[in-house]
Amino acid sequence: DTPLDIQKIRQDFPVLDQEVNGRPLVYFDNAATNQKPLPVIHALTRYYEGYNANIHRGIHHLAELATAAFEASRRAIQEFLNAKYWQEIIFTYGTTDGINLVAQSYGRRFLTEGDEIIISTMEHHSNIVPWQMLCEEKGCVLKVIPVDDNGELLLDEYEKLLSERTKLVACVHVSNSLGTINPVKTIIDKAHAVGALVLIDGAQASSHLDLDVQALDADFYVLSAHKLYGPTGMGVLYGKKEILDSMPPYRGGGEMIKEVTFAKTTYNDLPYKFEAGTPNIADVVAVKTALEYMANLGKENIATHEHDLLQYATEQLTTLDGLRIIGQAKEKIGVISFVMDGIHHQDIGVILDQQGIAVRTGHHCTMPLMQRFGIAGTTRASFAVYNTRDEVDRLIMGLRRVQKMML
C-alpha cells in the first residue's frame, strides 16, 4: 500500500478536474505525456511574470536571475541522474533531439563503413530512424535484438550480435508500448566488453525508476521533461564528459562559440558547445520544480502506487473475454497494451473517449514491434501517480460497453 494521499495529489493537477463527454475525465495516456502539477505551472508563470530574460549574455538583473535559475536546473538534473559533472548535462528539446544529437555528432565523426549499431525490436521510432539515417550516410550496419513472446529482450541473441565491429548499442530502458523494464546494466556491460558505447533511451524510465548513470556506466542517457511531470519541448542528453569533449558540435550558432571570425571559429566548452541558440529557458527552469515535486512524493512511493494499479488492472482486464495483453514481462512499469478479438483498437479508443476515458491506440511509434507481434496496433492504458483503482474500474466498464456495442 502507498502512503500517498492520492485524492490530495489529484488536487495538484487541475486538468484532471473536468468532464469529457459528460463523464469525469480518466486520463490513462500518461506514457504519451503526463499531466503537470500546479507548482510546475506556477514555475512557468513566475518565470514569465518575474524574470524573463535571455541567459548567459546579459549583465542586467533579470538576465542574472534567469541564468541562475537555468543553471540551477542543470545541477538538479545532474543530481537526478547522479552524473559526475554538471558539464555532462546538455539541454535538448527532448529525447528525439538528444538521440539525433548523438547520431549526427558522435556517429558522423566516429563511425565508418562496416561499423555496426545494435538497437532492439522494442525501440521507439526516435531510436531507430536517426540510426538508419546514419547507416545510410556512412555505410554502417544496423542489427536488432529480438524480443520473446512476453516482450522481453533475448539476451542470448544480443550476445551473438556483439563483436568487435559493434561501435554503438542504443536501447530503450523502459518500453513505451509494453512497459518492459530492460536489464540495461547487463546490456551496457556486455557492450563495453567489446568496446562499444551505449545510449540508453530513458524517456519512459525517468518518472518511474531511480536513475544512476554512474552505476549503470551509461555513455549516453536521454530523456524528455514532459514524461516526468515537466513541460513539453525540453529534454536532457547526459553524456560522459570525455566522450562529449571528443564530439564535434551538432548545431552552429550563438552561445556555442568562444570566438568567431570569418577565418576561424572556436567552440565553447561543455555543455554550451551543444546548446546553440536561445534555449527553452522557461521550461528548463520549470523542470527543476517537476523533479522536486516527484522527490517530495518519493519516487519509490510513486512506483509502488503505479505497480498496484498495474497489478489490479492486469487482473481486471483478464476477466474480459477475448482480451489479450501484449507484453507480459516480469519487470514492468504501469503500462498495459492489449488487443480485443474482433474489435479494432481505433474503435476501442473512440468508444472509451465517448465515456471520458483517454487511452492511446495505434502503434505507439513502435511499428517494428507491432510487426513482431503480428498486430497493427494496441490499446494502451498507462498510469501516473494521480490515477486510482476506481479509474481502472471505469476502464473495465468502458471496455464491456465496447464489447456490447461492437460484438
Ligand code: PMP
Ligand atoms: N522513446 C520513448 C521510449 C518514448 O516513449 C518517447 C515518447 N513517446 C520517445 C522516445 C520520444 O520522446 P519525445 O517525443 O519527447 O522526443
